[in-house]
Amino acid sequence: MGAQQVADRFAELYGAGPEGVWAAPGRVNLIGEHTDYNDGFVMPFALPHQVVAAVSRRTDGVLRLHSADIGGDITELRLDDLAPGGDHDWTAYPAGVVWALREAGHEITGADVHLASTVPTGAGLSSSAALEVVIALALNDLYGLGLKGWRLARLCQRAENVYVGAPTGIMDQTASACCEAGHALFLDTRDLSQQQIPFDLAARGLRLLVVDTQVKHAHSGGEYGKRRAGCEKGAALLGVDALRDIPYDGLDAALARLGDEEEVVRLVRHVVTENERVERTVALLRSGDPRAIGPVLTEGHASLRDDFRISCPELDLVVDTALAGGALGARMTGGGFGGSAIVLAEAADVETLTKSVEEAFAAAGLTAPRVFEAVPSAGARPLV
Numbered sequence: 570m571g572a573q574q575v576a577d578r579f580a581e582l583y584g585a586g587p588e589g590v591w592a593a594p595g596r597v598n599l600i601g602e603h604t605d606y607n608d609g610f611v612m613p614f615a616l617p618h619q620v621v622a623a624v625s626r627r628t629d630g631v632l633r634l635h636s637a638d639i640g641g642d643i644t645e646l647r648l649d650d651l652a653p654g655g656d657h658d659w660t661a662y663p664a665g666v667v668w669a670l671r672e673a674g675h676e677i678t679g680a681d682v683h684l685a686s687t688v689p690t691g692a693g694l695s696s697s698a699a700l701e702v703v704i705a706l707a708l709n710d711l712y713g714l715g716l717k718g719w720r721l722a723r724l725c726q727r728a729e730n731v732y733v734g735a736p737t738g739i740m741d742q743t744a745s746a747c748c749e750a751g752h753a754l755f756l757d758t759r760d761l762s763q764q765q766i767p768f769d770l771a772a773r774g775l776r777l778l779v780v781d782t783q784v785k786h787a788h789s790g791g792e793y794g795k796r797r798a799g800c801e802k803g804a805a806l807l808g809v810d811a812l813r814d815i816p817y818d819g820l821d822a823a824l825a826r827l828g829d830e831e832e833v834v835r836l837v838r839h840v841v842t843e844n845e846r847v848e849r850t851v852a853l854l855r856s857g858d859p860r861a862i863g864p865v866l867t868e869g870h871a872s873l874r875d876d877f878r879i880s881c882p883e884l885d886l887v888v889d890t891a892l893a894g895g896a897l898g899a900r901m902t903g904g905g906f907g908g909s910a911i912v913l914a915e916a917a918d919v920e921t922l923t924k925s926v927e928e929a930f931a932a933a934g935l936t937a938p939r940v941f942e943a944v945p946s947a948g949a950r951p952l953v
C-alpha cells in the first residue's frame with residue numbers, strides 16, 4: 570500500500586492533497602502477555618503491516634474521517650462534542666486521540682483524515698493501537714507538538730482506556746510508536762525504559778510465523794476487564810502496588826498468602842512467571858541463542874491457557890499441531906479469546922508446518938487460518 574495511493578484518495582475525498590502521509594505498524598508480542606497493566610515486562614516487535622494516514626489540518630473545530638477499509642461516507646465530528654462513551658464505531662479510536670491531545674492541553678483545531686490499513690483486525694496484532702498512533706504522530710508533526718514516541722503512546726493509551734473504554738495496557742501503543750526494524754523491544758512498562766534487542770531470525774536460519782485463527786476478539790469485552798480486575802485484587806491482597814513487585818523467587822510464598830482465592834492465585838502465578846520468561850528470553854537472545862527461546866514461548870502458552878485461561882480451541886490447535894510437526898516453540902499472542910498464535914521454526918520446516926496447521930483446521934471444520942512470516946519492522950514514521 571503506497572503513500573501516493575492513499576494521498577490520491579485523500580485528494581478525491583477532500584478536494585485537495587494532504588499535508589502529509591504517515592504510517593504506524595501493528596505488532597506481534599514475542600513474550601510478555603497481560604503483564605503491561607501489571608507494571609511488568611513485555612517484548613513486542615513491529616510488523617510490516619501498517620495503518621497509513623493522509624492528513625491535513627483544519628481551523629474550524631471539525632474532524633473529518635474516512636477509511637478505505639470501512640467504506641461509506643466521510644464521518645464529520647465537532648471537536649467540542651467529543652466525549653468518552655459517545656462513539657461506538659471505529660471512529661472512536663482516531664476521535665479519542667484528538668480528545669486526549671486536547672485534554673492534555675494541546676491546541677488541535679481540526680483535521681481531515683483518510684486511512685488505509687493492512688493490519689488484520691481482531692487478530693491480536695494491535696490494529697487499534699496502530700490506528701491511534703498514526704493519528705497521534707500526524708497531529709504531533711502537523712501541529713508542532715514536539716511529543717516523543719513514548720508520550721504519544723501514553724496519550725493513545727488514555728484514548729483507548731477512557732474514550733473507547735477498553736482497559737488495555739501501554740504495550741501496544743509503545744510498540745507501534747517506538748519499535749525499530751530488526752529488533753524486538755524490551756519494555757519496562759513501569760518506567761517505560763526501552764532496550765532494542767537484535768532479533769534477526771533469518772540470519773540464523775529461523776522464521777517466526779503468525780497464524781491468524783480468524784477468531785475475532787475485542788479488548789473492550791468483559792473477560793479482558795475481569796482478568797485485569799483480578800490482577801489488581803491480587804496486588805491489593807498482597808499489599809503491593811502491582812504484581813510486578815512480587816519477585817519470582819518469592820512466588821510460592823505469595824501464593825500461599827492468597828489462601829483459597831483460586832482465581833486470583835492463577836492470575837498472579839501467570840503474571841509473575843511471565844515476567845521471568847521475558848527476562849529469560851532477553852538473556853537468551855543477547856547470548857546469541859534464538860533457538861533456545863522456543864521452549865520459553867511454549868511455557869508461556871501453557872500459562873495463558875491454564876492459569877490465565879484466555880486461549881481457545883483454535884489457538885490450542887495451532888500450538889499443538891505446530892509442536893507435533895517439529896516447531897521449536899509456539900504460543901498464542903495478544904489479548905486472547907481468539908486472534909493469533911506465533912510459531913518459531915527452522916526455515917526449512919515452514920512449508921510443512923504451514924500445511925499441517927491448515928490441514929488440522931480443515932479436519933476440524935474450521936475457517937482456514939491466515940499464515941504469514943513476522944518480520945521485525947520499523948515503528949511509526951512519516952512517509953511524505
